[in-house]
Amino acid sequence: MSPVHPHPYAGDGRHVGSYYAASANPSPDRPQLLGEYETDICVVGAGYSGLSTALHLAEKGYKVAIVEGVRVGWGASGRNGGQIVNGLNASLETIGRRYGADTARFVAGLVQEGGEIIRERVRTYDIRCDLKDGNVFAALTPAHLRELEARKALWESHGLHNQRMLSRDEMRGHVKSDLYVGGMIDVSGGHMHPLNLALGEAAALESLGGVIFEMSPVLSVDHAAERPVVHTAQGQITCRTLVLCGNAYLGHVVPTLTSRVMPVSTQVMATRPLGEKLARELMPTDVCVEDIRYILDYYRMSADFRLLFGGGTVYGGADPKDIKAKLRRNLDKVFPQLAGTEIDFAWSGNFALSFSRVPQMGRIGANTYFAHGYSGHGVTGSHTFGRILSEAINGDLTRFDSFAALPWIPFPGGRTFRVPYSVIGSWWYALRDRFGV
Numbered sequence: 260m261s262p263v264h265p266h267p268y269a270g271d272g273r274h275v276g277s278y279y280a281a282s283a284n285p286s287p288d289r290p291q292l293l294g295e296y297e298t299d300i301c302v303v304g305a306g307y308s309g310l311s312t313a314l315h316l317a318e319k320g321y322k323v324a325i326v327e328g329v330r331v332g333w334g335a336s337g338r339n340g341g342q343i344v345n346g347l348n349a350s351l352e353t354i355g356r357r358y359g360a361d362t363a364r365f366v367a368g369l370v371q372e373g374g375e376i377i378r379e380r381v382r383t384y385d386i387r388c389d390l391k392d393g394n395v396f397a398a399l400t401p402a403h404l405r406e407l408e409a410r411k412a413l414w415e416s417h418g419l420h421n422q423r424m425l426s427r428d429e430m431r432g433h434v435k436s437d438l439y440v441g442g443m444i445d446v447s448g449g450h451m452h453p454l455n456l457a458l459g460e461a462a463a464l465e466s467l468g469g470v471i472f473e474m475s476p477v478l479s480v481d482h483a484a485e486r487p488v489v490h491t492a493q494g495q496i497t498c499r500t501l502v503l504c505g506n507a508y509l510g511h512v513v514p515t516l517t518s519r520v521m522p523v524s525t526q527v528m529a530t531r532p533l534g535e536k537l538a539r540e541l542m543p544t545d546v547c548v549e550d551i552r553y554i555l556d557y558y559r560m561s562a563d564f565r566l567l568f569g570g571g572t573v574y575g576g577a578d579p580k581d582i583k584a585k586l587r588r589n590l591d592k593v594f595p596q597l598a599g600t601e602i603d604f605a606w607s608g609n610f611a612l613s614f615s616r617v618p619q620m621g622r623i624g625a626n627t628y629f630a631h632g633y634s635g636h637g638v639t640g641s642h643t644f645g646r647i648l649s650e651a652i653n654g655d656l657t658r659f660d661s662f663a664a665l666p667w668i669p670f671p672g673g674r675t676f677r678v679p680y681s682v683i684g685s686w687w688y689a690l691r692d693r694f695g696v
Contacts, residue, residue, distance in 0.1 A: 311645020373639025386459030394448030
């Protein structure tokens with residue numbers, strides 16, 4: 260039996276009661292960190308960022324160990340909507356306006372990289388995660404359509420030709436709903452079972468000699484030392500290079516990083532199996548979908564023909580009292596055909612929001628790196644940042660330095676007022692969505 264977990268956010272350390280946990284591939288319980296351990300690279304966090312970084316480095320021949328507070332993929336990496344959506348939360352237009360044309364060109368050159376890495380990992384290591392192609396952005400208003408058209412034109416100006424506009428009738432060919440006026444498909448997007456992807460990447464790392472310690476929450480980090488040291492309740496790891504990938508669940512372990520991001524929860528639920536016939540009627544092309552409102556809906560079909568429907572945000576990372584009630588109304592708007600359909604699973608999880616909506620990457624101390632703040636676009640961004648971190652650790656700082664140089668913007672009012680400030684902002688954007696402006 261696992262010991263009581265010392266961090267209250269994790270309970271007893273079991274995966275939350277999600278559809279993904281219920282349908283996960285077999286995976287071993289990995290040992291806790293006990294006593295002293297030395298390695299080339301220590302990565303804190305066995306989510307996508309940590310797994311991507313560790314796997315890239317193991318492929319380069321480094322001795323790598325991951326220390327994870329709970330289980331592999333326990334956080335956002337094992338609970339998210341499972342959608343491969345290219346780009347960052349902040350648009351290329353916003354990045355260009357804020358940081359200049361050179362930075363926009365740099366970001367445009369890597370917005371599809373995360374999805375490419377995922378597909379390469381699935382092929383190379385034979386990861387069974389129900390990977391499928393195609394994601395659709397849904398427009399509820401003419402203003403949304405204009406926004407998508409502008410995005411498509413901007414991406415094409417950077418040589419990205421993976422998107423195609425959809426008329427109302429074409430949109431119905433992907434989603435049998437009267438809610439949308441049109442949309443845009445990204446043929447290079449896709450979807451998969453997120454927890455099984457994480458478990459597969461963990462197994463890939465171990466096949467190359469990497470080590471993962473589970474149920475070993477980090478209590479403190481000495482990142483100023485020439486050889487950083489990570490302390491857990493029952494052990495410590497000394498390493499040449501430390502990589503911090505705790506993201507929304509790193510908490511206060513590294514105070515210099517705490518104020519940079521804010522945990523935000525989002526919710527997902529899964530219907531009972533609908534059967535292949537009804538599933539194909541509702542979503543004939545089996546793509547994943549998200550609309551483009553500020554607080555959006557996102558959904559797709561699982562491999563066993565459940566509708567996985569997500570949305571909503573709670574700033575500060577708290578769980579809603581009734582997830583089903585929170586999401587049900589929007590599900591019924593999209594698919595009134597499913598009114599009254601049983602919901603078998605409903606769960607919540609946190610992602611890390613940066614104020615600028617741009618992920619952050621940097622270094623604290625001489626030999627400690629970090630990456631966090633994907634702001635809801637972590638499936639692809641984390642895989643890309645893992646590769647960039649591995650490049651930097653291996654001596655090529657070109658792309659790392661470009662991201663590390665971007666200024667991070669603190670939340671107005673600091674940690675005390677970041678939640679109410681963000682809530683007020685979300686109200687404003689929700690009103691804009693409601694009135695179609």
